[in-house]
Structures are given as structure tokens and as C-alpha cells.
Amino acid sequence: MRIIVPIKQVPETSAVRMDEKTGTMIRDGVEAIVNPLDLYAIEAALLLKASQPEGQCEVIAVSMGPPKAQSAIREAMSMGFDSGVLLSDKKFAGADTWATSYVLAAAIKKLGDVDLIICGERATDGDTGQVGPGIAAWLDLPVGSYVGKIDGLTDGRINVQRLLEDGHEGLEVQLPAVLTVVKEVADPRLPTLRGKQRARKAELTTWNADDLNLPDENLGLNGSPTRVVKIFRPSVTRECEKLIATDDQSINTAADRVLEFLQERELV
Ligand SMILES: Cc1cc2nc3c(=O)[nH]c(=O)nc-3n(C[C@H](O)[C@H](O)[C@H](O)COP(=O)(O)OP(=O)(O)OC[C@H]3O[C@@H](n4cnc5c(N)ncnc54)[C@H](O)[C@@H]3O)c2cc1C
Numbered sequence: 001m002r003i004i005v006p007i008k009q010v011p012e013t014s015a016v017r018m019d020e021k022t023g024t025m026i027r028d029g030v031e032a033i034v035n036p037l038d039l040y041a042i043e044a045a046l047l048l049k050a051s052q053p054e055g056q057c058e059v060i061a062v063s064m065g066p067p068k069a070q071s072a073i074r075e076a077m078s079m080g081f082d083s084g085v086l087l088s089d090k091k092f093a094g095a096d097t098w099a100t101s102y103v104l105a106a107a108i109k110k111l112g113d114v115d116l117i118i119c120g121e122r123a124t125d126g127d128t129g130q131v132g133p134g135i136a137a138w139l140d141l142p143v144g145s146y147v148g149k150i151d152g153l154t155d156g157r158i159n160v161q162r163l164l165e166d167g168h169e170g171l172e173v174q175l176p177a178v179l180t181v182v183k184e185v186a187d188p189r190l191p192t193l194r195g196k197q198r199a200r201k202a203e204l205t206t207w208n209a210d211d212l213n214l215p216d217e218n219l220g221l222n223g224s225p226t227r228v229v230k231i232f233r234p235s236v237t238r239e240c241e242k243l244i245a246t247d248d249q250s251i252n253t254a255a256d257r258v259l260e261f262l263q264e265r266e267l268v
Contacts, residue, residue, distance in 0.1 A: 001057040001153075003116045004082075006104050006135065007038040009065050010074040010125040019233050024094070025125060034072045037120035039188035041181050042152060045079050045118050046189070051153070058082050060111065062091055063168045064103050070204055077199035078191035085111070089208035094221030097126070101134025102223065106212045107140065116158065117178045121146065132180035142177045148184035 011030035016070075019026050034042075043059070049057040061076035064087040073084030087107050095103065109115055117139075119132030129145075136143035138202045148163035162169040163182050173179075191199075208221055217223060241261075243254035262268040 001048075001052055001115045002111075002113055003048060003057065003059045003118060004047050004108055004111065004114050005038070005041045005059065005061050005118050006264055007042065007061050007063050007072050007076055007120070008035040008068040008123045008126075008131075009033070009063060010123055019222070020231055024055060024228070032071070032113065035077050035120055035123045035125075037122060037124065037183070039120075040183055040185050041118040041120045042079055042081070043186035043188040044074050044147075044179075044181050045116075048116070048150065048153065054066070060084065061085065062104060062107055062111075062143045064088070064095070064100060064107075067206075070206075073204055074199040074202065075191065077174045077202055078195040079189055082196060083202070085207060087207050087212070089219075091209045091219045095219070096224035096226035097128050097130040098225055099219060099223040100179055101131045102138055102218055103212065103214065104131065105135045105138035107207060108135065109214060110201060110207070115175045117141070117176075119178065119180045121180055121182045129180065132178055136178035137175075139178075142173050143180070144171050144173050144177065145180045147179045147181045149164070150179075150181075150185060179246055194213060 001033050011025070011027055012033045015027040018024070043060045048238060059081045061073045061081050061084040063084070065072070066109060067086070067088055070086050071089065075087055077084055085107060087103055088113045092099075092103055108117060119135070121173045122129035123131070123247050133145060135145050144160050144162060147164045148168065150160040151161065153161040156175050158170050158173050158175060158177065158179075160173065160179065162171060162182060209216070241257075243257055245251040245254040259268070
């Protein structure tokens with residue numbers, strides 16, 4: 001069995017700064033980490049591997065990003081992944097979710113027989129949650145999103161529970177398939193010292209656009225149908241009216257004013 005986990009390297013901050021002129025993210029001077037939500041996908045893959053007979057399951061990390069994204073792959077390897085592929089090319093720069101999932105899908109195709117692709121729920125910077133379902137669409141595979149529990153694998157099918165706002169939904173999905181997982185799926189382990197040493201020495205595969213045989217017009221900014229037309233920080237204004245009520249009379253006056261306020265807005 002073969003499981004692929006696409007992982008994204010993201011800036012180590014939730015306060016992502018944007019360049020308002022270019023509409024792109026300011027990444028300079030910000031430390032890069034594995035997208036925190038991808039750690040759950042990594043752990044889910046490792047648990048599935050452990051549930052299979054020894055040597056019967058291979059787990060591979062794939063990341064599209066600049067050369068420094070290799071450290072994200074090494075982190076997955078230090079947690080127990082067998083190998084990793086970095087997809088790096090200047091032509092991939094500026095990709096939106098369409099172009100990102102296109103390149104990831106092409107790499108997964110090139111890897112050959114794959115049973116399961118497990119993505120994080122979303123990346124903490126781009127934050128769309130579209131890349132996992134995008135990969136499934138390019139590869140014409142079924143997708144189970146927001147998976148909070150993996151019940152098990154039987155006869156080429158995986159049983160999962162999707163997290164819904166008001167409960168769970170059980171799904172039996174035919175493999176090969178794509179899952180996107182939420183935090184509830186597993187508790188990510190910490191890398192071991194031995195794992196770190198192995199990961200540091202590991203030879204990673206790196207593929208560029210030519211290796212994937214992809215046409216330039218489908219890549220990066222050129223291949224991205226999404227355009228950031230304008231970005232701005234919404235101004236939050238709170239126009240408040242203070243009602244100070246200290247005795248029976250002022251409490252009644254304040255209550256009348258609250259009622260009047262709600263009636264003016266047709267809320268009562
Ligand atoms: C015009 C335009 C230009 C952009 N330019 C850039 C840019 O230059 N650099 C940039 O980083 N972003 C850029 N973006 C943002 C870009 O759309 C997203 O960062 C990227 O496509 C992934 O989407 P997301 O972050 O919303 O991931 P989500 O869909 O939220 O991620 C879900 C899951 O998909 C997987 N995943 C997502 N991205 C990757 C990846 N790169 N490699 C492996 N797995 C992945 C992970 O498992 C992740 O948990 C640009 C967007 C637009 C619209």
C-alpha cells in the first residue's frame with residue numbers, strides 16, 4: 001500500500017502580512033514551518049502504515065515550494081516517513097489553488113500506484129482548504145473531506161467519519177482516494193532523535209516542471225485563474241452608546257432605550 005501526504009511549508013505566524021500593492025504574501029524574515037494542520041495528516045498516515053503488515057505500506061511526503069521546503073519533507077521523514085519529493089521550480093511561483101493542485105496531482109501520477117492521498121484540512125496561510133479536493137478533481141478520485149476519524153481499511157475501501165457541525169457522517173470510500181483530515185483524526189507524534197538523523201542524511205527527490213512534463217501555461221501565476229484584485233484590512237468600528245444604570249429609575253430608562261434601539265432596527 002502507498003500513501004502520499006502533500007505538505008505545505010508556511011510562515012510561522014498566524015499574522016500573515018500581505019503586500020497590498022502586489023497582492024502576495026510577505027515571506028521575507030519569517031521562519032518557515034510545516035503547516036501545523038498537515039501534522040495530523042502525517043500522523044494519520046503513520047498510524048495506517050503501522051496497521052499494515054511490516055513492509056507492506058510506504059508513506060511519502062510531497063511538497064511544492066521553494067528549495068527550503070525540503071526541511072518540511074525532512075520533518076515528515078523524522079517522524080517516520082519513508083521518502084519525500086520536493087516540487088520546486090521558479091515556474092511554479094505565484095500558483096493559486098488550481099495551479100498548486102495541478103502540479104501536486106501531476107507528481108502523484110508520476111509516483112505511480114498510489115492508494116491514498118491524505119491532505120491537511122487547510123493551510124494556515126492560504127487558508128482555502130481547496131488543494132485536497134483540487135488534487136482529487138485532477139486525478140478523478142473520490143474525496144472524503146473533514147475526516148475526524150479513520151475506522152479502518154478493508155477490501156480496497158477505507159471507512160472514515162467526517163466531522164459535521166452537528167455530528168459525524170460515516171463514509172466508506174473506494175481506494176484510491178483523497179482524504180482531508182481535521183485535528184481530531186490523530187495526535188501528532190514528536191520526531192525521534194534517530195528519525196532526525198535519518199532525515200538529515202536522506203536523499204530527497206526533486207522534480208521541476210520539465211521532470212513532470214507540464215506545459216508552462218498551466219503553471220504558477222500564468223496558470224492561475226485567481227487574481228488578487230485588491231487586498232485591504234477591514235476597518236472595525238464600534239459605535240457604542242453607554243447606558244449607566246445605578247437605580248430603579250435609570251434601569252427603567254436604560255431598558256426603554258435598549259427596546260427603542262432594537263425596534264429602530266426592526267429586531268423586535
Ligand atoms: C494570484 C495568486 C498568487 C499566489 N501566489 C502564491 C505564492 O507565490 N506562494 C504561495 O505560497 N502561495 C501563493 N498563493 C496562495 C496559494 O493559492 C496557496 O498558498 C496555495 O495554492 C495553497 O492553497 P492554500 O494555502 O489555501 O492551501 P489549502 O487548500 O488550505 O491546503 C490544504 C492542504 O493542501 C495541501 N497543500 C496545500 N498547498 C500545498 C503545497 N504547496 N504543497 C503540498 N501540499 C500542499 C496540504 O495538505 C494542506 O493542508 C497565491 C494565490 C493567488 C490567488
